[in-house]
Amino acid sequence: EPEVTQTPSHQVTQMGQEVILRCVPISNHLYFYWYRQILGQKVEFLVSFYNNEISEKSEIFDDQFSVERPDGSNFTLKIRSTKLEDSAMYFCANRAQGNIQYFGAGTRLSVL
């Protein structure tokens, strides 16, 4: 199974600080996604990214969030000013043939 690598595994930050979550996707895959899962809740779609552009974003993905692929390999999710309610697991995913999405192990974000 193709691997998607996410770093860090756990990020602790103070409210109001900026965080950047990183994802190293499967090479030559063009479709990327970010999802989040608040503890005890469902996995929620945040944003999809194709050809270096956002193709769809959810209501959760407001102006505090941004995504980019700065160097052609890493795929990042930035939260500009974190809030307590941003505490969650954040999962990156790649889309492969057959429209199968492969997920990373996730980054646990804890906002204090």
Add this chain to the structure above:
Amino acid sequence: DAKTTQPPSMDCAEGRAANLPCNHSTISGNEYVYWYRQIHSQGPQYIIHGLKNNETNEMASLIITEDRKSSTLILPHATLRDTAVYYCIVSNSGGSNYKLTFGKGTLLTVNP
């Protein structure tokens, strides 16, 4: 995307087959049925998918009814490591977005 209905929980004895049902009565003709699972707080893991024919891979079998309004995921010989939340998702295979919409899934507990 069409909505799915799954039982919140199921139990299965180790070594026995686990049969997980899913109702998707509003599925449209171009929507596939996908199954993912999530072990504890790990990233969701792809299991299998299908359109209208039954499918089998090294992990599981997928049985889709002729009217496509329901399906069953079969784990032929469940092990303790198969304890997880199993998600049935229906989604259009086309387009550049193809976000996954997760429900609450079925918590499968495999007992020794």
